[in-house]
Amino acid sequence: MDETRAREVLRAAGLPADAALLALGENAVFSADDLVVKVGRSVGDETLQARAERELAIGVWLAEAGVPAVRPAEPQARRVEGHPVTLWHRLPDAVRPADATDLAGLLRQVHALPEPDFTLPWRELLGGVERWLHLAGDAIDPADAAYLRERRDGFAAASAALTPHLPPGPIHGDALPRNVHVGPDGAVLVDLETFSGDFREHDLVVMALSRDRYGLGWEAYESFTEAYGWDVREWEGCEVLRGARETASCAWVAQHAPTNEAARLEFGRRVESLRTATPDVRWYPF
Numbered sequence: 001m002d003e004t005r006a007r008e009v010l011r012a013a014g015l016p017a018d019a020a021l022l023a024l025g026e027n028a029v030f031s032a033d034d035l036v037v038k039v040g041r042s043v044g045d046e047t048l049q050a051r052a053e054r055e056l057a058i059g060v061w062l063a064e065a066g067v068p069a070v071r072p073a074e075p076q077a078r079r080v081e082g083h084p085v086t087l088w089h090r091l092p093d094a095v096r097p098a099d100a101t102d103l104a105g106l107l108r109q110v111h112a113l114p115e116p117d118f119t120l121p122w123r124e125l126l127g128g129v130e131r132w133l134h135l136a137g138d139a140i141d142p143a144d145a146a147y148l149r150e151r152r153d154g155f156a157a158a159s160a161a162l163t164p165h166l167p168p169g170p171i172h173g174d175a176l177p178r179n180v181h182v183g184p185d186g187a188v189l190v191d192l193e194t195f196s197g198d199f200r201e202h203d204l205v206v207m208a209l210s211r212d213r214y215g216l217g218w219e220a221y222e223s224f225t226e227a228y229g230w231d232v233r234e235w236e237g238c239e240v241l242r243g244a245r246e247t248a249s250c251a252w253v254a255q256h257a258p259t260n261e262a263a264r265l266e267f268g269r270r271v272e273s274l275r276t277a278t279p280d281v282r283w284y285p286f
Contacts, residue, residue, distance in 0.1 A: 001028060001041040001083075009039050013080045026193070031090060035073055040084035051193060052077040052084035054118070058192045059088070061116045067109045068188040070181075091181050091188065098180035100207065100220045102187040104227035106172075106180060110189070111200045113170045120197030123173050125159075125244045126152045129251040136254035139264060144271045148251050151274070155244040162237040166200040166230075175203035176210065204232035205241040213246070213283040246274060253286050262286070 003021060006028030011017040015037055019030035028039040040048045056077060062069040073087040129152045133145045172179070173194030181190050196202070207224050208231075210216040225231040232238050250270040256263035266286055273281035 001039070003028065006030070006039045009080050009083045009085065010037065013037075013078060013085050015085075034090050036070075036088040036090050038086045038088070039080075042083075049077065049079060049084045052086050054120075055192050055195070056086055057116075057118055058120075058195045061118075062189070062192075065113055067113070068106065068186060069192065070188065070190050091190075092183040092185075094182055095184055096182055098177040098182050098187060100177060100216070100224035101227040102180050102182055103175060103177050103207070104224045106187055106189050107175055107203050108228060110170055110172055111166070111203070115169060115197060120170060120195060123171060123194070123196035123198040123202045125202075125241075125248045126156050129248060132251040132255040136257050136267075139257035140254050140267060144267075145254075147271065147275065148247060148254075151243070151247045152251075155240060155247055158240045159244055162199070162240055164199045164201055164237070165232075165235045168199050169197060171196050171198055171200055171203045173198075173202065175206045199237075199241070201232050201235060201237065201241060204228065204230075205238060205245060208233055208238065209242050209245055212242075212279055213281075214285060215282060246270075249283070250274065256286065 003024060006021075006024070007017045007019075010019060010030060010032075015030075015035075016032045019032035019037065021028065022031055022036070023029040027041060030037045030039070038052070040052055042048055053076065056072045056075060059070060059072040060075060063071055070091065071089045073089050078085040078087075129148060133140075133148060136145065172189060172192075173196045174191065179189065179191045180187050182188075207216065207221060211218070211221040250267065253263050253267045253270060257267055263286055266284055269281070270283055273279075273283070
């Protein structure tokens with residue numbers, strides 16, 4: 001879905017078609033007065049409609065539990081010309097960038113929650129690998145695609161055999177400072193699409209990988225583990241979840257390779273670092 005189509009959906013929903021575009025990825029995200037509007041990308045995809053409904057339910061549930069997070073402006077997702085559309089209250093302007101301790105404090109609250117009265121999915125890190133590699137097509141070496149499929153299968157089996165250190169339960173699923181907004185009243189969680197019911201370690205491995213691959217400094221990582229109260233690297237399953245996430249992250253970049261030279265180069269950097277078992281080679285966000 002491109003921006004033009006997303007604006008057509010806005011107009012059909014009775015929302016301002018000239019709203020400011022905030023992001024264009026899995027969803028088109030717009031700012032319209034005191035609202036944020038998310039337009040799902042695919043027509044007729046029932047899984048996306050269900051995901052949009054679940055994200056709203058998560059927002060309501062977090063509000064009832066007192067966890068600072070974005071709040072739905074409407075309790076149900078609209079279906080507009082086949083696209084899921086959700087409305088959210090716009091947050092006040094940020095007073096500063098979020099840091100690792102902001103994230104750790106919010107994760108402690110989320111990880112203390114019991115299961116909600118609706119079903120949270122498992123955090124399926126590897127579920128999109130095949131689709132992303134298919135979208136990459138001939139833009140990537142078939143040997144690299146085969147290598148990632150083999151890694152996917154291996155880490156899927158290894159992940160299924162893990163024993164967690166923490167009690168399983170609700171997790172954010174993409175726990176990074178970029179998904180925290182710090183406004184006048186403090187830090188709040190944003191981007192609730194990946195909320196899951198799974199090993200709490202999933203949320204902590206993200207930051208460990210950020211330290212190793214994406215340039216997060218030691219001091220920031222140590223402040224995160226101190227604020228959370230535990231370092232996931234002490235757990236014997238850490239390398240398995242890290243490997244699964246690396247595999248998925250590499251395949252995710254591949255889907256952009258046909259139309260973006262920077263993505264093709266970044267994909268090559270990532271695959272080579274996996275093949276050569278060099279876990280500290282820097283990856284760049286894409």
